[in-house]
Amino acid sequence: MRPRRFDLIAFDWDGTLFDSTRIITRCIQRAVVDVGGAQPTEKAAAYVIGMGLMQALAHAAPDVPKEMYPQLGARYQHHYLAHKDDLVLFDGAISMLNELKQRHHLLAVATGKSRRGLNEALHSVQLHGLFDGSRTADETQGKPHPLMLQELMREFDVPAGRMLMVGDTTHDLQMAVNAGCAAVGVSYGAHEPSEFEALAPLHVAHSVADLRNWLLENA
Template identity: 60%
Template sequence: MKTRTFDLIVFDWDGTLFDSTALIVRCIQDACRDVGVAVPSDTDAAYVIGLGLHDALKHAAPGLPPERYPELGNRYRHHWFSRQQEVVLFPGTLEMLQDLRARNHWLAVATGKGRRGLDEALAQSGLVSLFDGTRTADETASKPDPTMLLELMREFGTEPARTLMIGDTTHDLLMASNAGTPRVAVSYGAHEPEAFGQYAPLHVAHSTRELHDWLLENA
């Protein structure tokens, strides 16, 4: 078996493993409509994916008074939890994770989701047993703050050079840069791949199959 380059591989969730970008965009737009503020475009709503909910909604509805952020957040959660069963893993995700486990990598998730949302998504997708650690934005700092990655590295005793972050947004890549870890981007999620270059990803994968193959060869 080829020698591992990385001991810990950390995945973003939405738009990286879970095909949820379109639904998140609709839920953000519906929440803004519910509270009577301007509805963001698909591009503007997709941009905030990966941030913690408070930061995401603040960017999506800049004209909303701060005291109404909880109301907007509650409306977003209402729409998301009523429809989350519509979204599924990207094809090939389970096989990719199983192959990485077979190579004895530690696997983790660092996500802008809240703990309830991630736990329900892990249960729905049947992936609970495949991950050794998880961090959510309501437990620690929101991306691109590096705290989630720093905490995971401390948990597993890994160095930045032996830790790989994989995500679909510039928030993920900047978090990895801030933590000093190598990073890989995927182009099939929330952000356009043209924005990734300044964060120096090792690779930009255009499908889960391509990501799977790259990881088996390089991780």
């Protein structure tokens, strides 16, 4: 077996492993309108995916006053919970993760979701035990701050040069840059792949199959 290049691979969740980008975008739009804000465009709503919830909603709704942020967050949660059973993993994601585990990579999740939200998602798709660790935006710093990756590196005693971040947004890739880690982007999530160029990912995958092939050959 070819030696591993990366001991620890961290994955973003929404838009990278979980096929949730369109639903999250619509929920953000509806929440903003619910509290009297101007509906953000699909591009503006999708752009904030990966940030911590309140950071994302504030960015997507600049005309909503800060005192309305708790209500804005509550309305987003209302719409999202109504659709949570509609969310599924991208085809091929579980088999890809299992193959990486067989190669003895440590696997982690680094997400803008809340701890409660991630735990519910992991339970819903029966992924408990597949990931060795995880960090969420409400228990550390949100993206693109590098802290969640730095904490994972410390937890598993892995240096930055042996860690890889995989994500669908510039927030994911900038977080990797800030942490001194390599990164791979995926183009099937929230951000356009042209936005990744300045962040120099090792690869941009256009499907889960593409991502799987690159990881097995290069990670």
